[in-house]
Amino acid sequence: MSVGELLRVHGKPPREVYFDLENSGYVPREVVEEMIPYFNSVGYGHPSITHKPGWEAYEVVHETKELLSRVLNAGGLGEFAIVHSGTEANNLAVLGHALANRERRGKILVSAVEHLSVIHPAELAERLFGFRVLRVPVDGEGFVDPEVLRELVDRDTSLVSIQMVNHEIGTIQMISELSRIVKEVNPSTVFHTDAADAFGRVPIDLRELEHVDMLTISSHKIHGPRGVGVLFVREGLRLEPVLRGQLSSERLWPGVENVPLIAGFRKAVELAFDGFEWHVSKTRELRDALVRGILERVADVLINGPSDFSKRAPDNANLSFLYVEGEALTVELSLHGVYVSSGSACTSRILEPSHVLLAIGRRHEEAHGSILLKTSRYHTVEDVEYAVEVFPKAVARLRSISAARA
Amino acid sequence: MSTRIPLPYTPKVLELFRSPKNAGPMEDADVVESAGSPACGDMIRLYLKVSERDGEEVIERATFESYGCAANIAAASILTELVVGKSMREAWRISWKDVADELGGLPPIKYHCSILAVGALKRAVRSYYGKVGRRPDWLPEDLTIEERQTLEEEKMIERLYSGQGFRIAIALPRSGSSGQGA
Ligand SMILES: Cc1ncc(COP(=O)(O)O)c(C=O)c1O
Numbered sequence: 243m244s245v246g247e248l249l250r251v252h253g254k255p256p257r258e259v260y261f262d263l264e265n266s267g268y269v270p271r272e273v274v275e276e277m278i279p280y281f282n283s284v285g286y287g288h289p290s291i292t293h294k295p296g297w298e299a300y301e302v303v304h305e306t307k308e309l310l311s312r313v314l315n316a317g318g319l320g321e322f323a324i325v326h327s328g329t330e331a332n333n334l335a336v337l338g339h340a341l342a343n344r345e346r347r348g349k350i351l352v353s354a355v356e357h358l359s360v361i362h363p364a365e366l367a368e369r370l371f372g373f374r375v376l377r378v379p380v381d382g383e384g385f386v387d388p389e390v391l392r393e394l395v396d397r398d399t400s401l402v403s404i405q406m407v408n409h410e411i412g413t414i415q416m417i418s419e420l421s422r423i424v425k426e427v428n429p430s431t432v433f434h435t436d437a438a439d440a441f442g443r444v445p446i447d448l449r450e451l452e453h454v455d456m457l458t459i460s461s462h463k464i465h466g467p468r469g470v471g472v473l474f475v476r477e478g479l480r481l482e483p484v485l486r487g488q489l490s491s492e493r494l495w496p497g498v499e500n501v502p503l504i505a506g507f508r509k510a511v512e513l514a515f516d517g518f519e520w521h522v523s524k525t526r527e528l529r530d531a532l533v534r535g536i537l538e539r540v541a542d543v544l545i546n547g548p549s550d551f552s553k554r555a556p557d558n559a560n561l562s563f564l565y566v567e568g569e570a571l572t573v574e575l576s577l578h579g580v581y582v583s584s585g586s587a588c589t590s591r592i593l594e595p596s597h598v599l600l601a602i603g604r605r606h607e608e609a610h611g612s613i614l615l616k617t618s619r620y621h622t623v624e625d626v627e628y629a630v631e632v633f634p635k636a637v638a639r640l641r642s643i644s645a646a647r648a
Numbered sequence: 649m650s651t652r653i654p655l656p657y658t659p660k661v662l663e664l665f666r667s668p669k670n671a672g673p674m675e676d677a678d679v680v681e682s683a684g685s686p687a688c689g690d691m692i693r694l695y696l697k698v699s700e701r702d703g704e705e706v707i708e709r710a711t712f713e714s715y716g717c718a719a720n721i722a723a724a725s726i727l728t729e730l731v732v733g734k735s736m737r738e739a740w741r742i743s744w745k746d747v748a749d750e751l752g753g754l755p756p757i758k759y760h761c762s763i764l765a766v767g768a769l770k771r772a773v774r775s776y777y778g779k780v781g782r783r784p785d786w787l788p789e790d791l792t793i794e795e796r797q798t799l800e801e802e803k804m805i806e807r808l809y810s811g812q813g814f815r816i817a818i819a820l821p822r823s824g825s826s827g828q829g830a
Pocket residue numbers: 264265326327328329330332357359405407408409436437438439460461462469470471
């Protein structure tokens with residue numbers, strides 16, 4: 243099999259628009275340019291060594307944390323551990339907590355719609371150390387019911403992990419209220435929130451979120467480079483490193499800091515927060531136009547996630563196109579230069595559709611036809627118009643040969 | 649999303665996905681059979697027009713409808729091309745491997761697409777002889793591997809729906825090797 247041949251047959255569509263920002267995306271030129279000097283002209287040293295290139299490297303790490311502290315209003319509240327992905331940050335949160343508390347064990351509560359980088363480490367903590375993992379159910383739009391959470395938390399609850407924004411359906415959880423309830427029932431329960439898809443999209447104030455003990459960020463979710471993640475850890479929290487090796491500037495993560503990528507991430511944070519409100523409203527307008535345009539032109543489409551769009555992340559759109567299978571639709575759209583992903587089983591290793599869509603009660607055949615799109619401030623009105631033109635054609639072609647048509 | 653896997657399709661799969669041959673229902677089909685279901689995320693419906701030539705049944709025309717991934721559509725398309733002009737007896741000998749090979753190969757996780765296509769074909773052949781009320785000696789009573797696998801896939805989805813149910817269970821099932829958390 244030659245992937246080159248596949249790409250040749252695919253060809254370059256006349257216009258290309260990338261909406262698969264959930265699964266990774268492009269890095270703008272300003273961010274790329276910020277990284278380049280750090281490979282060979284400045285800060286290419288090890289941040290914990292006492293020489294100029296080392297201190298230059300340390301400056302990047304240090305300044306990045308200062309910046310995070312400012313944009314999240316976290317001054318004096320704790321530390322930011324910079325790790326190599328959001329996945330690693332979530333592993334550090336869940337397994338690092340489990341390691342530090344393995345003698346006492348207890349329950350770990352995760353919402354049913356968490357990212358697998360939370361669910362799987364929780365299951366590992368169960369297998370390795372005997373924690374008990376409970377899944378907190380969500381309603382048809384992906385919300386955790388505060389009263390259900392109150393029922394589930396007890397004296398034995400060690401950790402609760404509930405994401406701030408769902409990565410697939412954009413549900414914005416009421417983290418302030420949920421974390422308060424957890425601490426009301428059990429003040430010693432640790433509360434983690436995966437904010438990978440909230441950061442840069444919804445305001446986050448760690449001084450206000452006083453009951454949040456840990457928070458996850460991922461660089462490539464905000465047009466930064468892949469391979470940088472951050473875990474905020476509140477002062478005084480017991481957490482053990484998961485990976486072992488030579489420590490450097492991070493107490494919780496060994497290995498040499500990837501300074502060029504961190505510099506790129508820092509730039510991406512600056513860009514995201516420079517005109518935050520404007521970025522959010524532009525993103526929202528584009529998303530609304532995209533959804534409206536598609537719904538006007540294509541019949542038999544379900545909206546997955548909150549129907550009240552004010553309760554949904556501004557960038558997220560998730561639609562199920564009945565009678566077509568999502569993977570086929572991603573390929574068809576790709577041939578037209580519109581790049582999206584699907585929660586269909588056909589894109590997965592295990593031939594089961596997205597656990598998020600099943601958790602909100604979608605039937606398998608509805609989940610198989612799901613398409614996830616995310617807009618950003620880098621999209622234009624023309625990008626959206628192009629997608630709105632392409633979708634009806636793509637869906638119609640696949641429906642015309644569909645065996646599932648009623 | 650759930651756990652992902654790269655799917656480097658062959659050029660042939662992409663070509664047939666883009667321009668499938670023999671797609672659509674057939675008004676005057678002698679036999680129509682399907683395999684899979686929308687809930688499985690994979691379904692192929694096969695239409696055959698059969699005529700007699702020199703005392704043998706020959707597949708004169710074949711069309712398909714498909715609900716499924718790009719590989720599913722390509723597999724169904726190539727299958728229709730493979731069977732046209734063949735006698736029923738020859739068509740019966742087509743295996744899922746033949747279909748995958750004709751596509752230049754499939755990623756292993758997509759083998760079930762060619763299995764489903766051939767499963768539909770074998771069901772159609774059986775159904776044809778069921779209708780005419782005669783079983784040729786080359787047609788075994790035992791199900792072929794493709795028919796068994798197709799049944800297996802169709803049953804799996806029923807189990808997923810009826811079993812412990814993904815949705816309501818509060819406790820996460822212990823993960824085996826499946827990699828799916830919820
Ligand atoms: C909610 C959420 N958490 C964690 C991650 C993992 O981040 P990364 O891709 O940096 O490992 C993602 C990214 O897909 C995500 O969407």
